[in-house]
Amino acid sequence: xxxxxxxxxxxxxxxxxxxxxxxxxxxxxxxxxxxxxxxxxxxxxxxxxxxxxxxxxxxxxxxxxxxxxxxxxxxxxxxxxxxxxxxxxxxxxxxxxxxxxxxxxxxxxxxxxxxxxxxxxxxxxxxxxxxxxxxxxxxxxxxxxxxxxxxxxxxxxxxxxxxxxxxxxxxxxxxxxxxxxxxxxxxxxxxxxxxxxxxxxxx
Numbered sequence: 001x002x003x004x005x006x007x008x009x010x011x012x013x014x015x016x017x018x019x020x021x022x023x024x025x026x027x028x029x030x031x032x033x034x035x036x037x038x039x040x041x042x043x044x045x046x047x048x049x050x051x052x053x054x055x056x057x058x059x060x061x062x063x064x065x066x067x068x069x070x071x072x073x074x075x076x077x078x079x080x081x082x083x084x085x086x087x088x089x090x091x092x093x094x095x096x097x098x099x100x101x102x103x104x105x106x107x108x109x110x111x112x113x114x115x116x117x118x119x120x121x122x123x124x125x126x127x128x129x130x131x132x133x134x135x136x137x138x139x140x141x142x143x144x145x146x147x148x149x150x151x152x153x154x155x156x157x158x159x160x161x162x163x164x165x166x167x168x169x170x171x172x173x174x175x176x177x178x179x180x181x182x183x184x185x186x187x188x189x190x191x192x193x194x195x196x197x198x199x200x201x202x203x
Contacts, residue, residue: 002132002133003096004133004135005095005096005097005129005133005135005136006094006095006096006097007095007097007135007136007139007143007147008059009059009091009095009098009147009150009151009154010143010146010147010150011055011056011059011146011150012056012059012060012150013150013153013154013157014084014087014088014091014153014154014157014158015056015059015060015063015087016080016083016084016087016157018045018056018060019060019064019075019083019087020075020076020083021039021044021045022035022039022044022045022057022060022061022064023064023072023075023076024076025038025039025044026064026072027069027072027073027076032061032064032065035061036057036058036061039053039057039061040053040054040057045057062094063087063090063091063093063094064090066090066093066094067086067089067090067093070179071086071089071179071180074086074175074176074179075087078176081159081171082172082173082176084157084158084159085158085159085170085172085176085180085191086176086180087157087158088102088154088158088160088190088191089180089187089190091154092190097129098151098154099190100125100129101122101125101151102189102190102191103189103190104125105117105121105122105125106155106160106161106167106190106192107189107190107191107192107193109121109167109192110167110192110193110194111194115166115167116164116165116166116167117152117155117161117165117167118165119148119152122148122151122152123148126144152165160191160192167192168192169192170191170192170193170197172191172201174201174202174203177198177201177202178201178202181202185198185202188201188202
């Protein structure tokens with residue numbers, strides 16, 4: 001069997017509002033454990049309950065930890081769109097399920113000129129993956145529905161699809177493309193873009 005998918009992305013979207021606050025604090029402290037404690041202790045995210053603060057900070061920091069210091073600094077200084085792209089990259093690093101969906105469904109649709117993503121595209125992807133990933137079959141229908149809803153929300157937050165689920169052209173700056181591709185060029189395959197467009201970003 002393939003390695004189990006981590007499937008804990010049921011809440012919160014990309015955390016576009018919260019992420020820069022947390023990253024700014026981290027860049028002062030340079031320690032994720034201290035950052036997590038301060039974020040919760042000071043209710044930096046202005047969340048109503050401490051349980052929610054704990055859940056959100058845990059989920060967000062688990063993703064942000066996968067960005068390197070240069071990416072984090074870029075996130076603080078970047079435009080809202082660049083922040084969205086970076087947080088999408090962090091989410092794809094944390095969740096192989098989302099990374100696979102981005103490459104095999106979102107990007108493939110774009111390459112085939114199919115400009116709209118539907119919930120049935122998601123369901124078909126899940127059914128295909130369930131052959132190797134029993135954990136997808138084990139999900140309650142309500143959890144499956146939450147995962148789908150939140151994945152589409154993240155795609156909208158990252159400006160990769162519109163409210164009507166139309167796939168949006170990626171407007172990535174060369175600086176950000178190079179930063180992401182330093183790990184490897186495959187990091188850019190999570191965006192709807194042709195090989196030619198990827199090359200142009202990296203010129």
